[in-house]
Amino acid sequence: MKMNKRSILGWGSAGAATLALLTWAFVPRPVAVETATVTTGRFEESIEEDGRTRLKDRYTVSAPVAARLTRIVLREGDRVSAGDPVAVLLPAMPSMVDERSAREAAARVAAARAGVQRANAALERAGITVEEARIELERSELLTREGFLSAARLDIVRLHLANAHRAQDAARAEREMAIQEQALAAAVLQPLGLDKGSAQPMPVHAPIDGVVLKVTQPSEATLPAGTALLEIGDPARMEVVAELLTTDAVKAGLGHRAIIERWGGPPVQGRVRRVEPAAFTKVSALGIEEQRVKVLIDLDQQPAGWELMGDGFRVTARIVIQDVPHAVLAPVGALFPFADGGMAVYQISNGRARLQPVEVAGRNANEAWIRSGLEPGQALIVYPPPTVSDGQRVQIRRQ
Template structure:
């Protein structure tokens, strides 16, 4: 009886050992991460850095050589169209000695005498013309009666034409003499040091806006040449964005494309591509690689109140939307993997993984748009391990 009981105990122990061995070597499910297939808006975009700039920037310059008085405006101050933004003090006339002043006075008197001489010559030329006209009239009457030859008439006519030319020359000489007198008078006036100081010249803003930059913030005792930049003004409500896109991306960023402008310090704002410049340039990247890029100009479509804090030259990030669909079936980009010339995913069917070939319509940095092969609500394996195969038992890893 004891022997039978001992044999039963050994049988139970053996069965338990066999069960433990079977459990130890039984294939265990592979732990995987899963994500649902969902419906939403799909957007495929070109993402690149950009910078803001004013559409119209005006540089106010000195119209004449002068000394600059201190500008009281500062960057960010509003200005109105026609408002005085700077004052220029004309140059003082040079000091001269008594000899120079007398020489200038003598030149003025000589020029005045030249005017009198030119006027006398002009009067003499007018008298000569009148005499030639009378001579022509007498000669034509005598020639008509047959008392003078045709050659004599021709000589009289030529003499009249020459007299007219003499009158023109005398008139031109009078004009020259009058200009020389005016020049001499202006020179003498500038020598009157003595003289009065010219009034300050006001420089005005061509448009309404704000001060962007002061090129000459302090008063200058030195003479500023004509054309020296004084101040930059512009209207911050008229802003655009410039982004240097790779030429391969710029081909897709055609005018009219929707753009999302973000990471400027506020909520994203809308924009549209206005122009892709026709000429590209070479730029060396941070990795030392030469890239061909082209400037793409973007208009901001959102109301100014949404982005008025953005200033000229601010850094932004632009996303040029090249493909979009709504509604669209979306799966994480990590769930896709190539299978031959197609794309596939692993769908979780109960506790097993099922291989499913899908057709995609595009992908972005996080999601892929699936045209066919999946349905909303299905679970797909994200970043499937190499041990996963069609029909493999899987276990979803909980976060």
Template sequence: MALYGAVALAALALLAWALAPRPVEVEAARVERGHFEYAIEEDGRTRLRDRYVVAAPVAAHLSRMTLREGDRVQAGDTVAVLTPVMSSLFDERSLREATARARAAQAAVAGAQARLERARLTQDEAGLDFHRTETLARDGFVAPSRLDSARLALDASRRERQAAQAALEMAVHEREQAQASVLPANPGTAAGRPLAVRAPVSGVVLRVPLPSENTVASGAPLLDIGDPSQMEVVAELLTTDAVQATPGTRASIERWGGPPVQGQVRRVEPAAFTKISALGIEEQRVKVLIDITSPPAQWLALGDGFRVTVRVITISTDDAVMVPVGALFPHGSGEMAVYVLDANTARVRPVRITARNSNMGWVREGLTPGERVIVYPPPGVTDGRRVSVLMP
């Protein structure tokens, strides 16, 4: 009888073991403290900040172009040669039109000089304001942010003065071109004298629409010139994201064929536009202009019109408690929770999330570094359920 009892007990124990719930196999990860970033990611394209289109000042015969895309030119270099078309260059009406253009070019030079003088005064005013703010900030009377704003205003005024100087140089060259167009009407000038079209600025030839010999009309584009070192990126962000991309926000330009380069938001255009997405949904977007701040040596291969991926970094901290987003799941009304490993048991723990990106979540409350959480918990995991952690 004792033997039968022992066998029965063994059978019951074996049956209980067979029917007992097995631990659920799960994957686990540790809660870490480190660097966290949240960024708005969108496609963008590069473009030159200043693009100059050199056009024919008069209707004439264009000689074959010797320049090709990628050639470098200096300000004042001859980029095209025009020879007169008699029916257009030497009649009375054409002479009057050319004279009027020369006078307009002279007026444009005067206007450019006035804008340069205004830019110089603006720079002087920004410099005085910066020095005053620097003195007040040193004595603790103004906040450091006020000093940063004054420094940015001074840098902006310098840029505006450089742009005004370039505009003046361009206006001077255009005046020379306009004045040169009336030279054939001068009795002391031989008929049929070629007209040299000169580059208004130094840069690289971007486009040559008419490489062969041709007859061109007045105002026809001959070539485009730009400075590749003055590159910017244009991204079309959703209006709900653009409000976070304030001027001065750090950005990263990636997926252009080279290593990521750094940038900074310069301007968010004030007017939005409607764009139809690939799913047929109407979206309100706005253009955001980003300056490339990395040294040009890091992005020399980046050209005009290249497609890039822009990451506008709105949140960045080096002291964040982070958990993989795969460990988070909804819990309660609008809250999040994770399964924390307590030995071999899963425990539900509510957490408060400050922000999260595609990989990690920034935990404000609920977890401490070093704890282990279940990543992508299977449906069988519940509070208090025994689990078995899979080895990586």
């Protein structure tokens, strides 16, 4: 009988222990979660995009006339002042003449020489005509005074003398033209060598104070008019160009604050000066066509080290489109979609997760501005795991 009671007690204790063990095994355990606290502070929503530096004004110095350029001694990075000679031009050498062209030129010289002789003979003939008309006028005046010639006849003689003088002037002009044509024909046969001592150099001056950006034609050459020689710019007048998506560019209005980062120094403050009115198509690295707009940013003040920046250097531009000094802030990782486009968070109350819908007024890469639904100091679950639900027991994971 004693053995039966002991057996019953043993089996009962074992059953109770097994039941307690099963109960402990199947009781829901708290979910380990990471948390963050709702705070208040300044909220900034910005558009971040890669940009590049650009000189506001670039000057291309060109050859004003066709000429022979001497070697340019300036190199990229050299400083110049307004009015300094940056290049020197000399008269271009004449083209070479082959044997056939030389014979043709010699024939033209001979013809021009004959034209000069003919013009001389015409001028002498005109002089004789003038002398004849003058003698006739003297005789007619004498006869008119004695009454043997009418006044009308005297007027005709005077007109003949005036006409003779005009013919003489025309013959003199024809002779001058023939002489110039002879010189023009003879110039083709002049030697090709150009006397450098007699050539008058023409200096090309720098338009502004600045730095040589690019030397397009460093070596000596014969160039046509309008050929670019070098580019000059002022590094002190620098701007930043960012190519924004058109959907972002409409938010980046004139005067918005901008921060220039990742240029090799501390952040630089600036302002949006212009949003260009025309967009362009750009293919992204993924092969997607995008419509982008150039946004120009002026710097408020150049920090130490900015003088080492040059034209076309890469930077990161962050344009602030929304700035709230006192806002309720929650980490972006605590938000998740809820109820047809709304947003919600899990806050912790008495060791349990509580679903809380919120109204988000804005968000950036790290924080969200909560207009309603949360108060500063509340603890939120960051990146809630799928096992978390409303009323679920949670345990804060220690870092």
